[in-house]
Amino acid sequence: MKLKDDRKYALIFRAALKLVAKKGLSGITMGDISKEAGIATGTLYVYFSGKDELINALFAACRERSVAVSFKGYNPQQPFKPAFKNVWLNILKYRLQHFEEVIFLEQCYHSPYITAETREKAQQLAAPFYALIARGQAEQLLKNIDSAMLITFIIGAMNELVKQIHYSGIALTRSKINTSFELCWDALKA
Amino acid sequence: MKLKDDRKYALIFRAALKLVAKKGLSGITMGDISKEAGIATGTLYVYFSGKDELINALFAACRERSVAVSFKGYNPQQPFKPAFKNVWLNILKYRLQHFEEVIFLEQCYHSPYITAETREKAQQLAAPFYALIARGQAEQLLKNIDSAMLITFIIGAMNELVKQIHYSGIALTRSKINTSFELCWDALKA
Amino acid sequence: MKLKDDRKYALIFRAALKLVAKKGLSGITMGDISKEAGIATGTLYVYFSGKDELINALFAACRERSVAVSFKGYNPQQPFKPAFKNVWLNILKYRLQHFEEVIFLEQCYHSPYITAETREKAQQLAAPFYALIARGQAEQLLKNIDSAMLITFIIGAMNELVKQIHYSGIALTRSKINTSFELCWDALKA
Amino acid sequence: MKLKDDRKYALIFRAALKLVAKKGLSGITMGDISKEAGIATGTLYVYFSGKDELINALFAACRERSVAVSFKGYNPQQPFKPAFKNVWLNILKYRLQHFEEVIFLEQCYHSPYITAETREKAQQLAAPFYALIARGQAEQLLKNIDSAMLITFIIGAMNELVKQIHYSGIALTRSKINTSFELCWDALKA
DNA sequence: GATGAATGAGATTTCATTCAT
DNA sequence: TATGAATGAAATCTCATTCAT
Structure with a gap:
């Protein structure tokens, strides 16, 4: 069998x-x-029962993988800034290495394939990021404003960064990465 | 006839x-x-000669309109920060009011519809933004790093902000706008 | 245009x-x-929007045509038996000449194509036949039993007759027709 | 194995x-x-070697079972009318209890599944019915016309009766059965 | 120029049958 | 023999494009 x-x-x-x-x-x-x-x-x-289901399943899988990888090596004992940078780097690396998934997720978001339910579930995966931001705010290291706005800023800037790196074809040096992170950090820091 | x-x-x-x-x-x-x-x-x-041409034409039109509106009221005599904020606000307002265009442009970018030529032309429209950033750097108000990276940051964060506002349905108050701008400014400022 | x-x-x-x-x-x-x-x-x-609709529409059309033709030349002033025979002959002739429709209707009846609604409408078309039977009963020429049963008998026998004639390939003589009608009439008559 | x-x-x-x-x-x-x-x-x-064979086999099985049951309790010594009624009742009961087979046989008859050979064999199973009719004619109880036509009448009317009973959902009383049989008998009797 | 029916290539999906386990 | 995943030919349906009016 x-x-x-x-x-x-x-x-x-x-x-x-x-x-x-x-x-x-x-x-x-x-x-x-x-x-x-x-x-x-x-x-x-x-x-898969059809094209819709295939795409929804792939969407969900990409989202999950993307989140799962973000907190790899995260250690709550570690001071906030390096811990945060670790997460930030995880995301950046993952997105660069799996650029196809970035494109796919973006394309899906406004497509008729993704159901409300799938969208809903994707949303819920963001919880750990909110918790991380909350920690930074509690430690008075991050600006004390709407955490959604902070996350929006981080993710939006990262998305565009990833695209720029991918399309420009320019190698990403350690110093460039650090510059980018500092740009981000300057925006967020209290 | x-x-x-x-x-x-x-x-x-x-x-x-x-x-x-x-x-x-x-x-x-x-x-x-x-x-x-x-x-x-x-x-x-x-x-239009076909679907491709229709979409390419619409893509070009959206890009042009989007840029055209950005520098409305821009006055080079004005000090940099308020002048920059004016542009930033123009972009934000336009994208919120024409959210459909934002989605359309995003969807197009990785679609087979848009030709290399169309993409090329779109790229060229970014010139005034580079000039603006260059001015800020010359005045030592902005970080002296790769201007593409700065633009990437601004645009990426803005895109995500627009989406967040659109989907959350939360009204955008003057204070929220200012907070957002300061977030952005803190990232860029020297 | x-x-x-x-x-x-x-x-x-x-x-x-x-x-x-x-x-x-x-x-x-x-x-x-x-x-x-x-x-x-x-x-x-x-x-047609699809195969289902095509078949439903054809089913309805066949039913309607079949009924429409049945009462051609029917004259209520005429005595019952010849009037009834006229209808009976109309049906027989129509079914022989449009045998394809007979097969189609039979095949459809237990198919997943025909919707409950279509079936319902088809049922309603039988009203004139019930009226005719009622007249024969009122004139005490037909057995005074459930008219549905009488119609069932007429239609069932006719269906099989049509098939037999069609498949046997034997020519249908006037005398055969009359014999068949008398068979039917003997069953129904009071 | x-x-x-x-x-x-x-x-x-x-x-x-x-x-x-x-x-x-x-x-x-x-x-x-x-x-x-x-x-x-x-x-x-x-x-089964395939769909065709499965359906042909089922068709043959249904036909055989249907005929086999018809003459249950048939006794040639018994006078014709009750003997005939016995057969008629056997058929009626079997078809009501195995309505699925009735539908299946009807659906098959004009389908491309049933081979000429299967059809041929099915035809041959009708022999005992022809013999029964012949006896009735010899005893001058049945009309002396083409026996195929008489059988056609009986079977056609029965088919429709079975469908009507099945779909109307009305309980079949002993008196209804008798009425139906008399309808049939009146048609056939000399 | 405007219309929308007509087209047919191609997309999605189904399903009888095969095959590896 | 029993299984059900795998297959691919064929079915249904869609849609960019054409064309007659």
Whole structure:
């Protein structure tokens, strides 16, 4: 008896991400995805009930992975600024290394594929970031303003930074990274 | 024999923007656009040679309008910070009032519709912003780092801010605007 | 300007009926129908929103035509038996000449295509037959039993007769017709 | 190595009948049948070489069962009318209790699934009914006309009666049955 | 120029059948 | 034999574009 192959999910996701990065969300077809993944088109429907479900599942997976990686190595005992920088760097590195996911998530956000439910769940994943900001404010290191606004600033600037680095093709030196972080930190610090 | 009706361009653009904001770039069809614009599908092809051209033209138009409005009221005699804030506010207001265009531009950027040429031209429109940053640096008010990085920061943070405001539905008070600007200014200032 | 061509409905219906008679309801495809009708597959979707709608519409059309023709030449002044025979003959002739419709209606009845609504409407078309039976009972010419049962008997016997004639290929002589009618009449008469 | 499990045939047949009654012949898939039967899709192909064979086999089985039951309790010594009524009742009861088979047979008759051979064999099963009619004619109790026509009448009326009873949901009383039989008898009797 | 029906290539999806376990 | 994932041909349906009016 043949069992459902868990590696196929990864295979399909990788294929879809690659294609979206290349041709945009509006340019991918189920046929393209299956071909890229090296499986038959019909097989896609063994793993996902349709294109919508595939894209929603991939969206959720990308969001989760992205969050999961952010707090790697985070240690609450560590002083705030280095701990925060660690998270900031995790995010930056992840986004640069998985630029396809960044594009995919952005393209999805205003697409008809993502359901309200999926969107809702994605929102909830932000909780740890709010907690981190709250800690910085409690320690009087961060500006005492609406934490949503602070997060907005961090994420927005980071997004654009990642895109700029990706498209400019300019190598990202340690000093550039530090400059960028200080730019961000100057904005947030009390 | 009638002449091309200039108002139809606006009609078509407005329809396309509305639909992209609602259903995403991957969700719109020529049929949808014509219906929303209140004209026949065939008529679209009188004004645009095809879907690609329509989207490229709209993309270019949005970019141009967006830049044109940014420097409204800009007066080089004015001291830098208020002059800069004026531009910053122009951009913020425009993006909030024309949120559909923000979405559209974002969606386009990684779509196969936009040609390299269109992308190139869009890039060139950023020149006045570089000049503005250069002035701030010359006056030693802004950090003396890669101006592309500074612009990236400003635009990225602004984009996210606009989205947050739009989706949260929270009214934007004068004090919130000022807080946001100061956040941005603290990041940039020397 | 090209207008929707009313003859296309007839063209499509004729094609569908021909194919169902040949290959059964389970054997027809939208592609087959369009080819048989001499139009592009996409054109079918200009006239019907999908396969379901096409089949429901054809079902309704067949039912209506079948009923409409039944009372041709019916004259209430005429004595009951010849008036009744006239109707009976109308039905028999119509079904023999439009055998494809008989098959189609039968195939449809237990198919997932026909909606409850369509079924409902079809049911209502039987009213004139009930009225005719009621007249025969009022004149004490027909058995005074549940009129639904009488109609059931007439229609059931007729259906099978039509099939037998069609498949046996034996010519239907005037005398055979009369014999059949008398068989039916003997069953019904008081 | 296990042997073919005879109960599986019954399981498969039951599942197929249930589904055809619910969704029509055009609405069933091998997947549906296997799921309804509680077995794997692949297992269907252990018992039948394909969909066609499955349906032909079921068709033949239904026809055989239907005929076999008709003459239960038939005693040639018994006078004709009660003997005939006995057969008539056997058929009526069987069809009411196995309505799914009635639908299935009807649906099959004009489908491309049933082969000429299967159809042929089904035809031959009617022989005992012809013999019964011949006896009635020899005893000068039945009209002396083409026996095919008489059988057509009986079966057609019965079919419709069964459907009417099934769909109306009205309980079938002993008196209703008798009335129906007399209707039939009046038609046939010399 | 304006219309919208017509087109057919191509997208999504289904499903009978096969095959590895 | 039993399983159900895998397949790919074929079905349904969509949609950018054309064309007759």
